[in-house]
Amino acid sequence: QVQLQESGPGLVKPSGTLSLTCAVSGGSISTNNWWNWVRQPPGKGLEWIGEIYHSGSTNYNPSLKGRVTTSVDKSKNRFSLKLTSVTAADTAVYYCARKAYEGGWFDPWGQGTLVTVSS
């Protein structure tokens, strides 16, 4: 079955750029699904960040005020997240997840990766 695995630096400096990649295994990224990023600050709830379709279409959370971009690399079957101008408030566990095109449920999820913003 499809599995997702996040990778990237665990520590980012304030005002820097957070960059993560999600590798998709067990299936193609070029299916009728959206590929998503969700984050969870320590001890808090889930926040949707954004999504990308294999065609390159994207949707983002307006609350992130244009700091987010996502990209897809079909040749490597993976997708990526960039979040610019980070602050301590961006410290969180970042998850990648597949979202059903119809119905919009998230399944499966990656295991998550903790990104800390600190100097």
Next chain:
Amino acid sequence: DIQMTQSPSSLSASVGDRVTITCRASQTISSYLNWYQQKPGKAPKLLIYAASSLQSGVPSRFSGSGSGTDFTLTISSLQPEDLATYYCQQGYSTPAFGQGTKVEIK
């Protein structure tokens, strides 16, 4: 944007108890409502999709109901392994999660 509100924010119940968690959407979302279970230190896991469909492999003691703006997740007989935080999520438009309900075992 559609806001999701869960209640209660936490609850404590005994093994074998029937547990109910509610989720309300700020506007109608038809049946585009999904439920997740998140155990400590783990990624969320899909339990229920489309308001009432049980995800494969999920125990039958979990069930979902509702449509429009009001939804319910029920655990018919609480088990020790159900210790977790439960989230609702609307899939009608830009994804949004409820704030979570933490379930503890007495």
